[in-house]
Amino acid sequence: MLELWRRVKNWYYHWYLNRRYPRVKERGLTRAKAKLGVGKGWHNLVDQVYDICDVYDIVVSDVKQKYAGLRVAWWWPEHAEDYEPDYDGVTQALLTLEDDSYRICEECGQAGEPVEVHGWWYTLCAACRERMEAEHDKKVDRIVASSG
Numbered sequence: 001m002l003e004l005w006r007r008v009k010n011w012y013y014h015w016y017l018n019r020r021y022p023r024v025k026e027r028g029l030t031r032a033k034a035k036l037g038v039g040k041g042w043h044n045l046v047d048q049v050y051d052i053c054d055v056y057d058i059v060v061s062d063v064k065q066k067y068a069g070l071r072v073a074w075w076w077p078e079h080a081e082d083y084e085p086d087y088d089g090v091t092q093a094l095l096t097l098e099d100d101s102y103r104i105c106e107e108c109g110q111a112g113e114p115v116e117v118h119g120w121w122y123t124l125c126a127a128c129r130e131r132m133e134a135e136h137d138k139k140v141d142r143i144v145a146s147s148g
């Protein structure tokens with residue numbers, strides 16, 4: 001009975017991950033390459049993601065910022081069945097890191113919050129938000145000046 005339950009749970013997990021992360025590549029992103037996808041302030045979060053994934057041989061296929069939050073797409077390896085990881089626990093740990101990103105400035109790593117800067121959402125501290133808005137304004141000024 002327990003064996004059947006384990007199989008059902010495993011099947012469900014494959015189905016769920018397949019649905020959530022279709023067309024995943026077997027060869028995932030390296031840790032260094034993943035860091036290029038987000039700001040320096042989140043590199044520590046990305047390291048924590050990889051520290052977990054390395055233990056379980058999880059394939060990370062995508063790391064990015066979306067709507068101010070960290071998004072990680074990942075995949076259990078085929079041989080995960082052999083070592084029966086705590087699927088729920090590992091999934092929860094990775095989702096918790098995504099949640100944490102909403103409180104960490106993506107630019108500098110200080111405490112931050114989701115903010116909108118000219119139509120785009122980021123998680124930023126007050127100083128980085130100010131800088132980003134100023135940079136945007138400068139860009140707009142240049143475009144206006146060059147088209148004027």
Ligand SMILES: [Zn+2]
Nearest residue numbers: 105108125128
């Ligand atoms: Zn900041």
